[in-house]
Amino acid sequence: MTENNKNKIINLDNLALDIYGDRNFAESYARKIEYNAHNALYERPATLSLIKNPSGKKILxxxxxxxxxxxxxxxxxxxxxxxxxxxxxIRLTKEKTGDSARVIQANLNLPMDFLEDEEFDMIVSSMVIHYIKDLRKLFSEFNRVLKTGGELIFSTGHPFTDYSLHPGGNYFETEIINDDWSSYNISMPSFRRPLNELFSTIKETDFRIDELLEPQPSEECRLKFNDIYEILSRQPWFIFFKLIKEK
Ligand SMILES: C[S@@+](CC[C@H](N)C(=O)[O-])C[C@H]1O[C@@H](n2cnc3c(N)ncnc32)[C@H](O)[C@@H]1O
Structure with a gap:
């Protein structure tokens, strides 16, 4: 694994925790993703289109x-x-869900010992896996806690766009990139992985790809954020997978 920013000491097990753990950032993020172009009008419609019939299911x-x-x-x-x-x-999720969800503070880089084998029908992990150091370990844990035939739905940065925005390194290696999140005035670190690394992780952890989306932005996005719409309709920003646990 290589890292573009050589001057910073980074804890790879807690990548971006200093940002997501900051109260001002967390509250601002919670407000913005309710209406913004990339989350509300691009990421969310695509992920929701992959979640069919959640009723009665146990979902992580x-x-x-x-x-x-x-x-x-x-x-x-x-x-x-x-x-x-x-x-x-965790505090914001508890506020938003009240008593309706079990909410646990835990690091996805570590085994989820507090969850039973084959406990869930579905896992939804939206825009998270690019903060995870060892994807094989995480997907093995996802496999363990899912029932056979269960679904793993996730979104992440599109490898094509992530590389074209950060062309300095080597596409074929996993690298840490730093994105300019100008509307929050921060630089957000994440792991950029080549597409074949993602594919081999999926295969080696006994999942099969059922659906893969490179969505177009919505009409609402065109009306409200035309400049972003123009970019998203020509370049895939995120990529979306629905996987099935085979065994
Ligand atoms: C881009 S946000 C997405 C939040 C939510 N899934 C959504 O789409 O609205 C990424 C989230 O992943 C969490 N996260 C990142 N790395 C993590 C880790 N190692 N363990 C647990 N959570 C992590 C962050 O705290 C943050 O809340």
Whole structure:
């Protein structure tokens, strides 16, 4: 693994925890993703289109952030467990879901010992896996806690766009990149992985790809954020997978 920013000492097990754990950032993030272009009008419609019939299902929201998915899933009849490593995100998810979800502060880089084998019908992990150091370990844990035939739905940065925005390194290596999140005035670190690394992790952890989306931005996005719409309709920003646990 290589790292673009050589001058900073980075704890790879807690990548971006200093940002997600900051109260001001967490509250600002919670507000913005309710209406912004990239989350509300691009990421969320695509992820929700992959979640069919949540009612009556046991669902893990892995990296729940401020609880938008947890609360939507609970409202739609799912029995939800939500995990995040940020105390602030856990607080916001508890506020948003009330008593309707089990909310646990935990680091997804570590084994989820507090969850039973084959406990869940579905895992939703929206925009989280690029903060995880060892994807094989995480996907093995996801496999363990899912029932056979269960679904793992996740989104992440699109490898094509991530590399074209950070062309200095080597596409074929996993690298830490730092994105300019100008609307928050921060630089957000994450792991950029080549597509074949993602694919081999999926295969080696006994999942099969059922659906893969490179979505177009919505009409609402065009009307409200035309400049972003123009970019998103020509370049895939995120990539979306629905996987099935084979065994
Ligand atoms: C971009 S936000 C997405 C939040 C939520 N899934 C959504 O789409 O609204 C990423 C979330 O992943 C969490 N996260 C990142 N690394 C984590 C880790 N190692 N363990 C647990 N949570 C993590 C962050 O705290 C943050 O809440």
């Amino acid at each position: 929201d892995a990296g729940c952030g401020p609880g938008v998915y947890s609360s939507w899933l609970s409202d739609n009849g799912a029995c939800v467990t939500a995990i995040d490593f940020s105390e602030e995100m």
